[in-house]
Amino acid sequence: MKGIMKKTLIKKESLKDQVRTILLGKIISGELPPGKRLKIVPISKALDVSQAPVREAIQCLFTSGYLEHIPNVGFRVREFSDQEVRETYQVRHALEVASLQSLTEDPKALAAELDTHFTHMEQAVREENHAAYIHHNNLFHRSMIAASGNGKMLEVWEALQLPHYMRHTLSTLGLTLKTALPLHPPIIQALKEGLIGQAVKALKHHDDSMQ
Template identity: 30%
Template sequence: MDNDGPATGMLRPQSLVELATDRLRSEILSGALVPGERLVEEQLTQRFQISRAPLREALRLLMEQGLVEHLPRRGARVKTYSDRDFDELFAVRHALERFALTQTGGRGLEGLDLTGVESSLETLRDAASRSDRLAASDAHRAFHLALVALAGNRQLLVTYEPVIVKLQLYMAANLRLEADTSSPIEGVRRHERLLDALLEGDPVRIGDELDRHGARRYFH
């Protein structure tokens, strides 16, 4: 599947705001729209064949998700984050994942529903085999959300999700570089090792795998 360019074609009028949000979100997280790229309303309304009102609401929702930003007198663009921002986001992600997994330790494996973790890992394997970058990115996010959900703490999950979505921008910006320097299967194996550590139930090994998994030199 090729995600190198924005999709074309008008949107069907079921929920124009939802559809415009989903289309733009997919294009941003696939790397088709890159950080800093301007989102020109006139061009987008023509491409999606919608009016300005639903487009502006879609852009507002994407701003809330941390994927779009508005610059005074310059309009909307794909959100840009500094290296320091990403360093801080990685640190927050790591801390929240460690905390989530400490909350699962007392229940044992018999008390955990690993269906979401295992299902997203299988989706990641499939996406990697097809070199589908957006599907792999989405499966990566689903894996980590399912991992944190094991803690059974709804507020923790609400806090964690915006962090992992923002970090997908980092992934999208580095997809081509990663494709040139590593095999997609390497990302799958990192997730497999993390799941194996969880199944083993050894907190030391889980911590070690989280440390290796979260290294900024790859985010996959």
């Protein structure tokens, strides 16, 4: 075995990435609401890190579209327009339909995976935990894209920043977690029965209700 395995350096997640993950989680959960200004010094003190990784993390979130920069003010959490949210969901629907129609795995296997995410969503509803619901709802829909085996499709889907839009949608449409939850089982059931066309119809009903 000697000489076969080369020494590999496993890098730990950088401070910048850790700070970015924390801030993104707070944005998605609503703890940092749209319009909230992100101040480097208070954040660095709260997280007990230097200002450099906080500054870099904020820049990453700005580049990703989660923040906006206001001259002479700084960075703040971006607020999305209703039109932008609607257009984003239209793109998501097209991607997810294309994914279901080009599955590379057994529909029943995908249904089992979606069922697992749905169980976590049910728990989040019982606990009235919006952040957990949005997280597992995102995983639910991501699984459909991943099941296509199309890496580029998944890359485009992830660039849509769907968790952030989800909170906006629930608020704008006046939806509650309890009213959003029942939109998912018909998709799972259709896949369990191997009925792709029916799953697409259930997905369309889901997406129409979220716009």
